[in-house]
Amino acid sequence: MLSLNKGEHKELVYINEPNLDLSISQAEDSVLRIVVIDYPHSTPSRHVLDSRHTIEIHHAGTNCQTEIYALAYVSNKDCVHTCTRVKHDIGGGTSKQIIKFVLDDQAQGSFQGELKILPDAQKVSAFQTNRNLLLSQQATMRTQPQLEIYADDVKASHGATTGQLDESALFYMQQRGIDPATGRKMLINAFMQDIIDQISDETLREQVRQQLE
């Protein structure tokens, strides 16, 4: 169990780290940003990856801020499961989660997002979004947002979408001379971009961007 002190700012970045198990408690006015990016590379010798991330956040003091950004680009028969549990015990805090999956081949992804706002946690803003891009007919995604809100003066929203690459955008690009393979890459990169942008270390950010492209 990790804890953030009063007013502490922390950024945690995990690139290709399997089976994260984080449990973090935040004291008042602390600011936490977590970026989790997975893009397992396949090698013939490697076993199928089955990674389960659990990220638990607990707002123990007032005015805490939490941002969770997660991206998994999974192919072959690999699986990535991400579970977030954000609990607002006390009022005034904000939490923001953007969780994205890009699934190719027979890859599987799942997202479970538990968000709990307890009765004393008034004036909380909690925002959760899960967007998934399926690149193959055999890829599967399960998504399960779970909101439990016991306070009455809060702003909370959640949304989940799962879709495929936009065929009309691909044709538009082709009509400008861009072949479908390049067009597809551009659309996938566009989908992933806002998560990669969250890594504040420029060197690492560019390295991740290049490896994903």
Place this chain on the structure above:
Amino acid sequence: MSELIVIKDLHASIQDKEILRGVNLTIRPGEVHAIMGPNGAGKSTLSAVLTGNPLYTVTQGEVWLKGKNLLEMTPEQRAREGVFLSFQYPVEIPGVSMVNFMRTAVNEKRKYEGKEPLSATEFLRLMREKKKMLEMADKLNNRSVNEGFSGGEKKKNEIFQMAMLEPCLSILDETDSGLDIDALRIVADGVNKLKTKDNASIVITHYQRLLDYIVPDFVHVLANGRIVKTGGKELALELEEKGYAEFE
């Protein structure tokens, strides 16, 4: 060169429904052809088929572009050969910036022509030049392709892309739809500025209005999947007056 594009007895369908039923059309460099006609006549199908839209199937006929078999080419090959479509509904591509999009398109075409790609500096200079020529504001570079653009901005952006790619055959599909008179004038001025003795345009429109600004050499009436009448620019005025009733 005598002929830029020759369309012979073109038949095409969508989901087994025949839309084009034998279109014949020859266009020479330097010419502007207007295609008018009632809704559902096949005007947009013609532009979709010429650009290789996979939703449509060509069932009969031939199309030759500068002596090459157009129908055997992929959509991107057709584009690199110089066929440009100004879309009736330009597509929004969130997350792909105009600069990245256009640079990829321009360099793919250059590669196809055996030319070196443009450097970032050369490319930005080209973009600035074209915008200046078209009197368009220099603000869309970092915006995503068409995302959040107004109807007028989208159509101007199509003409800007046309200027960047310098096509030999431009197809303007209902470019006037949804434009107010000022936007219409900017778009039409752009098209006129891009006209040379070597390129040609097909202007698809339902109304005569656009043809006040882009003056066609020929006006064709497309009805029930065929060109049923051809005339000079005065035919457009006649259609405006009488409507399409006699062709339906």
